[in-house]
Amino acid sequence: MKLRKIAFALGILGISLGLMGKPAEAAQNEAIIINKSTNQLAFYEKGNLQKVFPVATGRTKSLTPEGKFYLVNKVKNRPWYKENIPGGDPRNPLGARWLGIKVPGDWGHTSGNVYGVHGTNNSSSIGTYASSGCIRMYNKDVIWLYDRADKNIPVYITSTSSSFTALAQKYGVGKSAKVVAGYETFNETLRYGSKGDSVKILQRKLAITADGSFGPQTLKSVKNFQKSKGLVVDGIVGPNTRKALFSK
Template sequence: MVKKGLYSFIIFSLITVMFMPLKTIQAAEVETSSYLIINKAVNELAYFKDGELVRVFDVGTGKSRKLTPEGTFKIINKVKNRPYYKEKIPGGSPKNPLGDRWMGLDVPGTWGHTYGIHGNNNERSIGKYVSAGCIRMHNEDVRWLYDQIPNGTTVLITHENKDFQSIALDHGLNVKLPKIEKVDKKVTILAEKSLYEKPIQYKGYVKAKIAAQTVTAFEETDNGWYHIYTWFGDAWISKGNTVEGQLVKKEMKVALTTVTSLYASPNVTAVTVGALNPQTVKSFEQIGNWHHIYTWFGDAWVYIE
């Protein structure tokens, strides 16, 4: 009876051990809310988190289309300062063509050791078709990405003339679509901007450019876009370098009653270029509560409540 009980315990233990890795991997996949899309048609890598496109990076891929495999893979190992075994170059060496970050892909038969997303020792190669199959990134970019994504992250590699959100939807990946609201507001563009067919930062959707001016927006999204009227027809612009309101060119005196920050553009997130003590200054442009003034720092913007 003792032997029979011992055998039963051993068999149960072996079955448990056999299935534990599978369950662990599946749990990691469920918990991973991020994924990557690499589009070889434009040599760009997109990082999505919780269905939202967070960042897009330039990458280098295979010298020919077949060298960098296409399909859906997982990141199965992450290594800092991986040696370049082929030429016996140690990890961390400035001569190492893998840079100092490696994220291996589970391409069948390679176990994450042959194809990966990694840094490089030739920054000029990024954006080009240069590798033997791996995906190269700028070292600064791959370090940032390495810290964002865990093992188990899905990586889709494809070659399509589409934006990343459309590619994600086509492949059944989670995409959080922006909410669009009807508005009627004046928006002042502070610098030349691209006009897009859709509210998506994709080169293929650029239809023209628009110079700095005030325009009318009739729709806006919750992820940073305005739908505006232009002489090209309606188009989308990103909210960067814009401010709501009509730009009024008018000279007037403005009283600063407290120490006031000076901004490079009429946006509280813009670079500050100094500050002024309480005094009266001359404004030559105004947008809402923002005034464009002359100072000994040069021209700058101040916000007056």
């Protein structure tokens, strides 16, 4: 009888440990990566890159902390306590949603109430270095992210010329990039001024010098490619241009 009880207890313990392991497993495939160098935010869900958004970060490099953090709270229409502005008010600089990040260490132990990804009432600041440390998004974008990002997922903040594909591989997030026609694919939208591994992939596909910098030669080649495929000739490598580049 004692042996049966012990075996039963061990079985329950094994199931409990198995269930405890699931959230950590899920967290490996869901993450937010923010690159201050390009002022872009990438969201990974179920191991796949879902979307890349433009953001605004700190006015100086030191204002927005870098490292691995965690999303610890989510608030709809958070009030702006500093100026006593209620949530939902057009004057509120925090916009429609707040996703709080716990930032430990030299930045002080917070509960996601100091640093966060949030909306804005100043849409013209997106894409620039304008905040006091938080990451700003267009309200429509932060609402999209708020509805999908779960609490406790990792948030990686860095400043680099590496692509999101390379960063995801470095951090162990998501699935490995696929190879099409001998080249890695990429998911970011590339434009004049973009830099990194994804630009090199693009340049190799266009059979031009792969220096990783989207300059005049790359812009000209992209426009020529778009024209040859009957696409909008804007020099921006978005979903339609990427699809044409990697179609067989």
